[in-house]
Amino acid sequence: MDNHFTLSVIIPVYNCERFIEKAVMSVLQQPEVTEIVVVDDGSSDGSLALLKHLQQEQPRMHLYQHPNNANKGRSASRNLGIQKATGDYIAFLDADDYFLPNRFVNDIKVFQENEKCDGIYSAVGFHFYRTITTEEQSQLKLNTMTTGIEPDSLFDALISGKYGFFHIDGLTVKKSMFDATGLFNETLVVSEDSDLFWKMALKTRLVGGVLEEPVAKRGIHDANIFNRDDLYQIYVIKMYESLIAWSSNNSIPLAKIDTLLKWIWLLKFKQKNGLLQNTIYWSKLFFENQKLLFTYLSIKYFPIIRQRQILFPFLYQKN
Numbered sequence: 001m002d003n004h005f006t007l008s009v010i011i012p013v014y015n016c017e018r019f020i021e022k023a024v025m026s027v028l029q030q031p032e033v034t035e036i037v038v039v040d041d042g043s044s045d046g047s048l049a050l051l052k053h054l055q056q057e058q059p060r061m062h063l064y065q066h067p068n069n070a071n072k073g074r075s076a077s078r079n080l081g082i083q084k085a086t087g088d089y090i091a092f093l094d095a096d097d098y099f100l101p102n103r104f105v106n107d108i109k110v111f112q113e114n115e116k117c118d119g120i121y122s123a124v125g126f127h128f129y130r131t132i133t134t135e136e137q138s139q140l141k142l143n144t145m146t147t148g149i150e151p152d153s154l155f156d157a158l159i160s161g162k163y164g165f166f167h168i169d170g171l172t173v174k175k176s177m178f179d180a181t182g183l184f185n186e187t188l189v190v191s192e193d194s195d196l197f198w199k200m201a202l203k204t205r206l207v208g209g210v211l212e213e214p215v216a217k218r219g220i221h222d223a224n225i226f227n228r229d230d231l232y233q234i235y236v237i238k239m240y241e242s243l244i245a246w247s248s249n250n251s252i253p254l255a256k257i258d259t260l261l262k263w264i265w266l267l268k269f270k271q272k273n274g275l276l277q278n279t280i281y282w283s284k285l286f287f288e289n290q291k292l293l294f295t296y297l298s299i300k301y302f303p304i305i306r307q308r309q310i311l312f313p314f315l316y317q318k319n
Contacts, residue, residue: 005108006034008087012077014041016095017050019219024054024061026098032108036061037081042071075184075192082175082183091172096219098127099169103215107172110209118204119173121145121166125214129221143167143218148208155201159259168193169216170209177204182246190231191239198243202252240264241285248291257292261301278303
């Protein structure tokens, strides 16, 4: 192992007494990990007591809490972990998941061979702690990109979903990457990981690692938050809005912002709102992003014009 490779693994914990010891031990089995940064997010079960016990036994493990033992959510907990981490490289593990053996062997090799690489994404599998349905058996096999994507094309690949997705458990990045992207968006209850992944794809260079077999396993149980469709209906649009605001302030090309706006348009279209309601929404969106207000995008997505483009596309075709 490269003695200069210092790696911090961040684990946010909220009421995961059932799973957390397995998660921590799976990290300790990785010789490349120099420290485990565990952030207890105001747990009300036995998680904190168990973590304190593990900390006494494991010198590589460091335990933190928010002021007054507050519950601030996954994003704030991961952000605290990033701020406390001392490693030059950062990886993440959810408290109900676990790493497989040799999790970081390929990552070190890729980083050593590619100095321009800012991060690596690898495949993540699934471990079921409950009865699996037929639909889940066919769908939840491997959380991965189906092929390696050139870094410059990764954003378009991720937003389209054509080549799959990657999971935070399979991501290893340089800590310096967060200088370019910022930290996790603490206003997003869900989709905060996609928000950051897409910022990484827009601003840095991510490459594919081990894509055909898992380097970690996601724990599937009745309390998983990705079962909350009601939250995703609210926060997916908020994620796009967040990305547009961030992009307009980070010199992201208008063509990429156009893609984000297109997806918001599709989501709003499914809501079947009236013209007045849509006009208010889009006016507010562009006034909140002043740098976009005087671009072609504010005209393109003005509801009356946009609807005419959809109904009469031949009027807007270039000769």
